[in-house]
Amino acid sequence: MSDTTVKMRDIAKDLLDKGTVHYIIGWEKGRFSNQSPPAFITSAAHADRLIWDEYCLASTAKYLLDDKFPAGKIGIFARGCDARAINRLIQDGQINRENIYIVGICCSGMKDPATGNTADKCQHCTHPNPIVYDILIGDPVPETDKPERFKAIEELEKLSPDEKHAYWSKQFEKCIRCYACRNVCPACNCRECFVDQYRVGWQGKQNNLAENQLFGLTRAYHIADRCIECGECARACPMDLPLMELNRKLIKDINQLFGPYEASLDTETTPPLAKYHLKDLEEFM
Amino acid sequence: MDVIEEQQWEPKILAFCCNWCAYSGADLAGLNRMKYPENIRILRVPCSARVNPQFILRAFQKGADGVLVAGCHPGDCHYATGNYYTRRRFQVMKRLLEYSGIDPRRFQAKWVSGAEADKFRATVTKLCEDVKAIGPSRKLGGSK
Numbered sequence: 001m002s003d004t005t006v007k008m009r010d011i012a013k014d015l016l017d018k019g020t021v022h023y024i025i026g027w028e029k030g031r032f033s034n035q036s037p038p039a040f041i042t043s044a045a046h047a048d049r050l051i052w053d054e055y056c057l058a059s060t061a062k063y064l065l066d067d068k069f070p071a072g073k074i075g076i077f078a079r080g081c082d083a084r085a086i087n088r089l090i091q092d093g094q095i096n097r098e099n100i101y102i103v104g105i106c107c108s109g110m111k112d113p114a115t116g117n118t119a120d121k122c123q124h125c126t127h128p129n130p131i132v133y134d135i136l137i138g139d140p141v142p143e144t145d146k147p148e149r150f151k152a153i154e155e156l157e158k159l160s161p162d163e164k165h166a167y168w169s170k171q172f173e174k175c176i177r178c179y180a181c182r183n184v185c186p187a188c189n190c191r192e193c194f195v196d197q198y199r200v201g202w203q204g205k206q207n208n209l210a211e212n213q214l215f216g217l218t219r220a221y222h223i224a225d226r227c228i229e230c231g232e233c234a235r236a237c238p239m240d241l242p243l244m245e246l247n248r249k250l251i252k253d254i255n256q257l258f259g260p261y262e263a264s265l266d267t268e269t270t271p272p273l274a275k276y277h278l279k280d281l282e283e284f285m
Numbered sequence: 286m287d288v289i290e291e292q293q294w295e296p297k298i299l300a301f302c303c304n305w306c307a308y309s310g311a312d313l314a315g316l317n318r319m320k321y322p323e324n325i326r327i328l329r330v331p332c333s334a335r336v337n338p339q340f341i342l343r344a345f346q347k348g349a350d351g352v353l354v355a356g357c358h359p360g361d362c363h364y365a366t367g368n369y370y371t372r373r374r375f376q377v378m379k380r381l382l383e384y385s386g387i388d389p390r391r392f393q394a395k396w397v398s399g400a401e402a403d404k405f406r407a408t409v410t411k412l413c414e415d416v417k418a419i420g421p422s423r424k425l426g427g428s429k
Binding site for chain 1: 359
Protein backbone atom coordinates (compact mmCIF):
# COMPACT_ATOMS: atom_id res chain seq x y z
CA MET A 1 0.00 0.00 0.00
CA SER A 2 1.44 3.30 -1.04
CA ASP A 3 2.11 6.27 1.22
CA THR A 4 -0.46 8.28 -0.67
CA THR A 5 -3.13 5.64 -0.02
CA VAL A 6 -2.39 5.73 3.70
CA LYS A 7 -2.56 9.52 3.76
CA MET A 8 -5.74 9.53 1.72
CA ARG A 9 -7.46 7.18 4.16
CA ASP A 10 -6.26 9.14 7.18
CA ILE A 11 -7.43 12.43 5.74
CA ALA A 12 -10.77 10.96 4.69
CA LYS A 13 -11.33 9.47 8.15
CA ASP A 14 -10.44 12.75 9.79
CA LEU A 15 -12.67 14.84 7.55
CA LEU A 16 -15.64 12.51 7.91
CA ASP A 17 -15.20 12.11 11.66
CA LYS A 18 -15.06 15.83 12.23
CA GLY A 19 -17.99 16.38 9.91
CA THR A 20 -16.03 18.79 7.71
CA VAL A 21 -17.42 16.93 4.70
CA HIS A 22 -20.46 14.71 4.48
CA TYR A 23 -18.94 12.47 1.84
CA ILE A 24 -15.74 12.32 -0.10
CA ILE A 25 -15.06 11.34 -3.70
CA GLY A 26 -11.97 9.30 -4.44
CA TRP A 27 -11.08 5.96 -6.01
CA GLU A 28 -11.39 2.35 -4.88
CA LYS A 29 -10.15 -0.95 -6.17
CA GLY A 30 -12.46 -2.29 -8.84
CA ARG A 31 -13.30 -5.81 -9.80
CA PHE A 32 -10.15 -6.09 -11.89
CA SER A 33 -6.60 -5.41 -10.79
CA ASN A 34 -6.14 -2.86 -13.56
CA GLN A 35 -9.18 -0.77 -12.73
CA SER A 36 -9.69 1.77 -9.97
CA PRO A 37 -13.08 3.39 -10.48
CA PRO A 38 -14.33 6.38 -8.49
CA ALA A 39 -15.68 5.78 -5.00
CA PHE A 40 -18.03 7.77 -2.80
CA ILE A 41 -17.13 7.40 0.86
CA THR A 42 -19.91 8.45 3.22
CA SER A 43 -18.53 7.36 6.61
CA ALA A 44 -15.13 7.03 8.26
CA ALA A 45 -15.74 3.28 8.60
CA HIS A 46 -15.57 2.95 4.83
CA ALA A 47 -12.50 5.11 4.35
CA ASP A 48 -10.31 2.04 3.95
CA ARG A 49 -11.91 1.38 0.60
CA LEU A 50 -9.96 4.31 -0.79
CA ILE A 51 -6.93 3.59 -2.90
CA TRP A 52 -4.28 5.39 -4.89
CA ASP A 53 -2.53 3.35 -7.57
CA GLU A 54 -1.58 3.69 -11.21
CA TYR A 55 -5.09 2.96 -12.48
CA CYS A 56 -7.02 5.86 -10.93
CA LEU A 57 -7.86 7.18 -14.37
CA ALA A 58 -11.37 8.54 -14.03
CA SER A 59 -11.85 12.18 -13.21
CA THR A 60 -13.63 12.88 -9.94
CA ALA A 61 -14.68 16.45 -10.68
CA LYS A 62 -17.62 15.86 -13.00
CA TYR A 63 -19.52 14.07 -10.21
CA LEU A 64 -19.85 17.41 -8.43
CA LEU A 65 -22.51 18.29 -11.00
CA ASP A 66 -24.72 15.50 -9.71
CA ASP A 67 -24.98 17.19 -6.32
CA LYS A 68 -25.23 20.90 -6.94
CA PHE A 69 -27.03 21.75 -3.71
CA PRO A 70 -25.29 19.53 -1.16
CA ALA A 71 -26.43 19.28 2.45
CA GLY A 72 -22.86 19.83 3.61
CA LYS A 73 -19.44 20.14 2.09
CA ILE A 74 -18.32 17.59 -0.46
CA GLY A 75 -14.81 16.27 -0.11
CA ILE A 76 -12.97 15.49 -3.29
CA PHE A 77 -9.57 14.08 -4.14
CA ALA A 78 -8.14 16.00 -7.04
CA ARG A 79 -5.07 15.62 -9.23
CA GLY A 80 -3.93 18.32 -11.63
CA CYS A 81 -6.61 17.50 -14.19
CA ASP A 82 -9.37 17.23 -11.59
CA ALA A 83 -8.35 20.53 -10.02
CA ARG A 84 -8.56 22.29 -13.38
CA ALA A 85 -11.89 20.60 -13.97
CA ILE A 86 -13.14 21.95 -10.63
CA ASN A 87 -12.00 25.43 -11.68
CA ARG A 88 -13.83 24.93 -14.95
CA LEU A 89 -17.08 24.11 -13.16
CA ILE A 90 -16.67 27.04 -10.77
CA GLN A 91 -15.95 29.48 -13.60
CA ASP A 92 -18.93 28.20 -15.57
CA GLY A 93 -21.10 28.95 -12.55
CA GLN A 94 -22.02 25.33 -11.92
CA ILE A 95 -20.67 24.82 -8.42
CA ASN A 96 -19.58 26.89 -5.45
CA ARG A 97 -16.05 26.70 -4.17
CA GLU A 98 -17.43 27.00 -0.60
CA ASN A 99 -19.32 23.75 -1.03
CA ILE A 100 -16.27 21.64 -1.72
CA TYR A 101 -13.20 20.61 0.20
CA ILE A 102 -10.35 19.73 -2.14
CA VAL A 103 -7.64 17.28 -1.18
CA GLY A 104 -4.96 17.77 -3.81
CA ILE A 105 -2.76 14.89 -4.91
CA CYS A 106 0.44 15.42 -6.90
CA CYS A 107 0.16 12.89 -9.69
CA SER A 108 2.94 11.33 -11.68
CA GLY A 109 0.70 9.77 -14.31
CA MET A 110 -1.52 6.76 -14.70
CA LYS A 111 -1.30 3.59 -16.76
CA ASP A 112 -3.51 2.53 -19.61
CA PRO A 113 -5.32 -0.59 -18.30
CA ALA A 114 -5.20 -2.20 -21.74
CA THR A 115 -1.50 -1.84 -22.46
CA GLY A 116 0.15 -1.07 -19.14
CA ASN A 117 1.94 1.92 -20.69
CA THR A 118 1.50 5.50 -19.56
CA ALA A 119 -2.05 6.54 -20.42
CA ASP A 120 -2.47 8.93 -23.36
CA LYS A 121 -4.11 11.55 -21.21
CA CYS A 122 -1.18 11.53 -18.80
CA GLN A 123 1.51 11.51 -21.48
CA HIS A 124 0.51 14.99 -22.60
CA CYS A 125 -0.35 16.35 -19.16
CA THR A 126 1.05 19.82 -18.53
CA HIS A 127 -0.27 20.31 -15.00
CA PRO A 128 0.10 17.13 -12.90
CA ASN A 129 0.03 19.15 -9.67
CA PRO A 130 -3.33 20.45 -8.48
CA ILE A 131 -3.65 24.20 -8.95
CA VAL A 132 -6.40 24.56 -6.38
CA TYR A 133 -6.67 22.63 -3.12
CA ASP A 134 -7.31 22.92 0.60
CA ILE A 135 -4.66 20.42 1.61
CA LEU A 136 -2.04 18.73 -0.52
CA ILE A 137 -0.73 15.16 -0.47
CA GLY A 138 2.74 14.44 -1.80
CA ASP A 139 5.48 16.63 -3.22
CA PRO A 140 4.93 18.55 -6.45
CA VAL A 141 6.23 16.71 -9.50
CA PRO A 142 8.09 18.59 -12.27
CA GLU A 143 5.90 20.27 -14.88
CA THR A 144 6.69 21.04 -18.51
CA ASP A 145 4.80 22.78 -21.30
CA LYS A 146 5.08 19.76 -23.61
CA PRO A 147 4.77 21.54 -26.96
CA GLU A 148 5.15 18.10 -28.57
CA ARG A 149 1.52 17.40 -27.72
CA PHE A 150 0.61 19.39 -30.85
CA LYS A 151 2.74 17.24 -33.11
CA ALA A 152 -0.07 14.95 -34.25
CA ILE A 153 -2.12 18.01 -35.16
CA GLU A 154 0.67 19.52 -37.22
CA GLU A 155 1.00 16.24 -39.10
CA LEU A 156 -2.72 16.20 -39.87
CA GLU A 157 -2.69 19.81 -40.99
CA LYS A 158 -0.22 18.92 -43.73
CA LEU A 159 -2.68 16.59 -45.46
CA SER A 160 -4.76 17.70 -48.45
CA PRO A 161 -8.49 18.46 -47.97
CA ASP A 162 -9.35 15.07 -49.48
CA GLU A 163 -7.01 13.22 -47.18
CA LYS A 164 -8.28 15.10 -44.16
CA HIS A 165 -11.83 14.34 -45.16
CA ALA A 166 -10.99 10.68 -45.56
CA TYR A 167 -9.26 10.61 -42.17
CA TRP A 168 -12.10 12.22 -40.26
CA SER A 169 -14.77 10.26 -42.12
CA LYS A 170 -13.06 7.09 -41.06
CA GLN A 171 -13.01 8.30 -37.47
CA PHE A 172 -16.58 9.58 -37.28
CA GLU A 173 -17.92 6.49 -39.00
CA LYS A 174 -16.90 4.62 -35.86
CA CYS A 175 -18.82 6.93 -33.53
CA ILE A 176 -21.83 5.23 -31.93
CA ARG A 177 -23.09 8.49 -30.38
CA CYS A 178 -23.08 7.16 -26.85
CA TYR A 179 -22.18 10.71 -25.74
CA ALA A 180 -19.63 9.33 -23.28
CA CYS A 181 -17.27 12.11 -24.36
CA ARG A 182 -19.83 14.71 -23.41
CA ASN A 183 -20.84 13.04 -20.18
CA VAL A 184 -17.31 12.85 -18.92
CA CYS A 185 -16.20 16.31 -20.09
CA PRO A 186 -15.93 18.98 -17.38
CA ALA A 187 -16.43 21.74 -19.98
CA CYS A 188 -19.66 20.07 -21.19
CA ASN A 189 -21.71 21.31 -18.28
CA CYS A 190 -24.73 22.90 -20.00
CA ARG A 191 -27.94 22.11 -18.22
CA GLU A 192 -29.35 20.92 -21.51
CA CYS A 193 -26.89 19.83 -24.15
CA PHE A 194 -27.62 20.77 -27.77
CA VAL A 195 -27.85 17.10 -28.70
CA ASP A 196 -30.65 16.60 -26.19
CA GLN A 197 -32.76 19.47 -27.48
CA TYR A 198 -35.13 17.43 -29.54
CA ARG A 199 -37.54 20.22 -30.47
CA VAL A 200 -34.97 22.64 -31.80
CA GLY A 201 -33.79 20.16 -34.38
CA TRP A 202 -30.21 21.30 -34.15
CA GLN A 203 -29.10 17.87 -34.79
CA GLY A 204 -30.58 14.66 -36.13
CA LYS A 205 -30.58 11.66 -33.87
CA GLN A 206 -29.64 9.23 -36.60
CA ASN A 207 -26.36 7.46 -36.29
CA ASN A 208 -24.80 8.26 -39.64
CA LEU A 209 -21.60 9.90 -40.74
CA ALA A 210 -23.12 13.30 -41.46
CA GLU A 211 -24.80 13.61 -38.08
CA ASN A 212 -21.87 12.10 -36.20
CA GLN A 213 -19.55 14.62 -37.79
CA LEU A 214 -21.86 17.50 -36.99
CA PHE A 215 -22.00 16.33 -33.40
CA GLY A 216 -18.25 15.83 -33.08
CA LEU A 217 -17.28 19.15 -34.63
CA THR A 218 -19.91 21.12 -32.77
CA ARG A 219 -18.94 19.60 -29.46
CA ALA A 220 -15.29 20.35 -30.11
CA TYR A 221 -16.13 23.94 -30.98
CA HIS A 222 -18.40 24.38 -27.97
CA ILE A 223 -15.54 23.61 -25.63
CA ALA A 224 -12.85 25.18 -27.84
CA ASP A 225 -11.60 27.84 -25.48
CA ARG A 226 -12.61 26.08 -22.28
CA CYS A 227 -11.03 22.66 -22.81
CA ILE A 228 -8.65 21.83 -19.98
CA GLU A 229 -6.94 19.03 -21.92
CA CYS A 230 -7.72 16.38 -19.35
CA GLY A 231 -8.11 13.89 -22.19
CA GLU A 232 -11.10 12.27 -20.52
CA CYS A 233 -13.17 12.36 -23.74
CA ALA A 234 -10.66 10.31 -25.67
CA ARG A 235 -10.23 7.94 -22.74
CA ALA A 236 -13.95 7.42 -22.27
CA CYS A 237 -14.61 6.90 -25.98
CA PRO A 238 -15.44 3.22 -26.50
CA MET A 239 -14.66 3.52 -30.21
CA ASP A 240 -11.25 5.17 -29.74
CA LEU A 241 -11.93 8.35 -31.65
CA PRO A 242 -8.92 10.68 -31.42
CA LEU A 243 -11.02 13.45 -29.90
CA MET A 244 -8.07 15.29 -28.42
CA GLU A 245 -6.82 15.88 -31.96
CA LEU A 246 -9.86 18.09 -32.48
CA ASN A 247 -9.61 19.83 -29.12
CA ARG A 248 -5.89 20.44 -29.40
CA LYS A 249 -6.29 21.82 -32.91
CA LEU A 250 -8.64 24.46 -31.52
CA ILE A 251 -6.37 25.16 -28.56
CA LYS A 252 -3.40 25.52 -30.87
CA ASP A 253 -5.22 27.95 -33.16
CA ILE A 254 -6.60 30.01 -30.30
CA ASN A 255 -3.12 30.27 -28.79
CA GLN A 256 -1.69 31.40 -32.10
CA LEU A 257 -4.47 33.84 -32.92
CA PHE A 258 -5.23 35.43 -29.56
CA GLY A 259 -2.14 34.76 -27.50
CA PRO A 260 -1.20 31.88 -25.22
CA TYR A 261 -4.04 30.75 -23.02
CA GLU A 262 -4.51 27.79 -20.77
CA ALA A 263 -8.06 27.21 -19.64
CA SER A 264 -9.03 27.06 -15.98
CA LEU A 265 -5.72 27.87 -14.36
CA ASP A 266 -7.80 30.40 -12.47
CA THR A 267 -11.49 31.20 -12.33
CA GLU A 268 -11.24 34.88 -13.32
CA THR A 269 -9.66 35.07 -16.79
CA THR A 270 -12.35 35.22 -19.47
CA PRO A 271 -11.87 32.53 -22.14
CA PRO A 272 -10.64 33.99 -25.47
CA LEU A 273 -13.82 33.41 -27.48
CA ALA A 274 -15.92 35.21 -24.89
CA LYS A 275 -14.00 38.45 -25.31
CA TYR A 276 -12.33 40.41 -28.08
CA HIS A 277 -9.59 42.87 -28.70
CA LEU A 278 -9.72 45.79 -31.10
CA LYS A 279 -6.33 44.82 -32.45
CA ASP A 280 -7.25 41.22 -33.20
CA LEU A 281 -5.93 39.73 -36.41
CA GLU A 282 -8.07 40.82 -39.35
CA GLU A 283 -8.72 38.25 -42.07
CA PHE A 284 -12.16 39.23 -43.29
CA MET A 285 -11.45 42.67 -44.73
CA MET B 286 -26.86 10.65 -66.99
CA ASP B 287 -23.98 11.69 -64.77
CA VAL B 288 -22.49 13.79 -67.54
CA ILE B 289 -25.69 15.74 -68.02
CA GLU B 290 -26.00 16.30 -64.31
CA GLU B 291 -22.48 17.56 -64.11
CA GLN B 292 -23.03 20.00 -66.94
CA GLN B 293 -26.10 21.35 -65.27
CA TRP B 294 -24.54 21.61 -61.85
CA GLU B 295 -24.70 25.02 -60.34
CA PRO B 296 -23.37 25.62 -56.84
CA LYS B 297 -25.67 26.45 -54.01
CA ILE B 298 -24.23 29.18 -51.87
CA LEU B 299 -25.69 30.32 -48.61
CA ALA B 300 -24.95 33.86 -47.44
CA PHE B 301 -25.63 35.02 -43.90
CA CYS B 302 -25.99 38.77 -44.17
CA CYS B 303 -26.27 41.08 -41.23
CA ASN B 304 -29.39 43.21 -41.39
CA TRP B 305 -27.59 46.52 -40.92
CA CYS B 306 -24.68 46.35 -43.33
CA ALA B 307 -24.26 43.38 -45.63
CA TYR B 308 -27.99 43.00 -46.27
CA SER B 309 -28.26 46.69 -47.13
CA GLY B 310 -25.18 46.30 -49.29
CA ALA B 311 -26.89 43.48 -51.16
CA ASP B 312 -30.00 45.62 -51.44
CA LEU B 313 -28.01 48.47 -52.88
CA ALA B 314 -26.38 46.12 -55.37
CA GLY B 315 -29.89 45.19 -56.48
CA LEU B 316 -31.02 48.80 -56.72
CA ASN B 317 -27.99 49.58 -58.82
CA ARG B 318 -28.89 46.71 -61.14
CA MET B 319 -25.55 45.06 -60.50
CA LYS B 320 -25.17 41.59 -61.92
CA TYR B 321 -24.03 38.89 -59.54
CA PRO B 322 -24.41 35.12 -59.65
CA GLU B 323 -27.88 33.88 -58.82
CA ASN B 324 -26.39 30.89 -56.95
CA ILE B 325 -26.45 32.88 -53.79
CA ARG B 326 -29.23 32.45 -51.24
CA ILE B 327 -29.30 35.24 -48.73
CA LEU B 328 -30.38 34.63 -45.17
CA ARG B 329 -30.85 37.79 -43.16
CA VAL B 330 -29.62 37.76 -39.58
CA PRO B 331 -29.79 40.59 -37.04
CA CYS B 332 -26.03 40.59 -36.61
CA SER B 333 -23.12 38.55 -37.92
CA ALA B 334 -22.61 37.45 -34.32
CA ARG B 335 -26.01 35.75 -34.55
CA VAL B 336 -24.45 33.20 -36.86
CA ASN B 337 -23.76 30.22 -34.69
CA PRO B 338 -20.82 28.26 -36.11
CA GLN B 339 -23.15 25.31 -36.05
CA PHE B 340 -25.22 27.00 -38.77
CA ILE B 341 -22.21 26.65 -41.05
CA LEU B 342 -21.84 22.96 -40.30
CA ARG B 343 -25.55 22.48 -40.80
CA ALA B 344 -25.42 24.29 -44.15
CA PHE B 345 -22.62 22.07 -45.39
CA GLN B 346 -24.45 19.03 -44.11
CA LYS B 347 -27.62 20.01 -45.93
CA GLY B 348 -25.76 20.40 -49.18
CA ALA B 349 -24.51 23.97 -49.46
CA ASP B 350 -21.47 24.17 -51.70
CA GLY B 351 -20.26 27.39 -50.20
CA VAL B 352 -21.10 29.58 -47.22
CA LEU B 353 -20.57 33.28 -46.76
CA VAL B 354 -20.89 35.24 -43.54
CA ALA B 355 -21.07 38.97 -44.11
CA GLY B 356 -21.33 41.68 -41.50
CA CYS B 357 -20.44 45.25 -40.66
CA HIS B 358 -16.88 46.47 -40.63
CA PRO B 359 -15.23 46.33 -37.21
CA GLY B 360 -16.29 49.42 -35.32
CA ASP B 361 -19.52 49.79 -37.29
CA CYS B 362 -21.59 47.09 -35.59
CA HIS B 363 -25.14 48.20 -34.90
CA TYR B 364 -24.84 46.46 -31.56
CA ALA B 365 -21.42 48.01 -30.95
CA THR B 366 -19.36 44.88 -30.43
CA GLY B 367 -21.07 41.95 -32.19
CA ASN B 368 -18.72 41.68 -35.11
CA TYR B 369 -15.64 41.62 -32.89
CA TYR B 370 -16.91 38.34 -31.48
CA THR B 371 -17.73 37.16 -34.98
CA ARG B 372 -14.19 37.90 -36.01
CA ARG B 373 -12.71 35.74 -33.27
CA ARG B 374 -15.27 33.00 -33.67
CA PHE B 375 -14.94 32.51 -37.38
CA GLN B 376 -11.20 32.81 -37.58
CA VAL B 377 -11.15 29.76 -35.34
CA MET B 378 -14.07 28.06 -37.11
CA LYS B 379 -12.48 28.57 -40.52
CA ARG B 380 -9.43 26.67 -39.40
CA LEU B 381 -11.50 23.89 -37.85
CA LEU B 382 -13.45 23.46 -41.10
CA GLU B 383 -10.24 23.27 -43.04
CA TYR B 384 -8.87 20.76 -40.55
CA SER B 385 -11.93 18.56 -40.89
CA GLY B 386 -11.48 18.36 -44.64
CA ILE B 387 -13.72 21.10 -46.00
CA ASP B 388 -11.88 23.09 -48.67
CA PRO B 389 -11.08 26.48 -47.11
CA ARG B 390 -12.34 28.25 -50.24
CA ARG B 391 -15.87 27.06 -49.50
CA PHE B 392 -16.22 29.20 -46.42
CA GLN B 393 -15.70 32.93 -46.40
CA ALA B 394 -16.42 35.76 -44.04
CA LYS B 395 -16.31 39.36 -45.20
CA TRP B 396 -17.08 42.80 -43.91
CA VAL B 397 -19.48 44.56 -46.27
CA SER B 398 -20.96 47.91 -45.34
CA GLY B 399 -24.36 49.18 -46.46
CA ALA B 400 -22.67 51.36 -49.05
CA GLU B 401 -20.36 48.72 -50.47
CA ALA B 402 -22.65 47.26 -53.11
CA ASP B 403 -19.72 46.64 -55.38
CA LYS B 404 -17.79 44.80 -52.67
CA PHE B 405 -20.81 42.58 -52.13
CA ARG B 406 -21.00 41.85 -55.83
CA ALA B 407 -17.27 41.16 -56.03
CA THR B 408 -17.30 38.90 -52.93
CA VAL B 409 -20.21 36.83 -54.16
CA THR B 410 -18.79 36.55 -57.66
CA LYS B 411 -15.41 35.46 -56.35
CA LEU B 412 -16.89 32.91 -53.94
CA CYS B 413 -19.07 31.51 -56.71
CA GLU B 414 -16.13 31.22 -59.09
CA ASP B 415 -14.02 29.52 -56.42
CA VAL B 416 -16.74 27.02 -55.57
CA LYS B 417 -17.40 26.28 -59.23
CA ALA B 418 -13.73 25.57 -59.68
CA ILE B 419 -13.65 23.07 -56.78
CA GLY B 420 -16.89 21.36 -57.81
CA PRO B 421 -19.82 20.08 -55.78
CA SER B 422 -19.42 19.82 -52.04
CA ARG B 423 -19.09 16.37 -50.53
CA LYS B 424 -21.47 17.64 -47.92
CA LEU B 425 -20.70 16.84 -44.34
CA GLY B 426 -20.12 13.15 -44.18
CA GLY B 427 -21.20 12.62 -47.76
CA SER B 428 -19.33 10.31 -50.07
CA LYS B 429 -19.12 12.80 -52.91
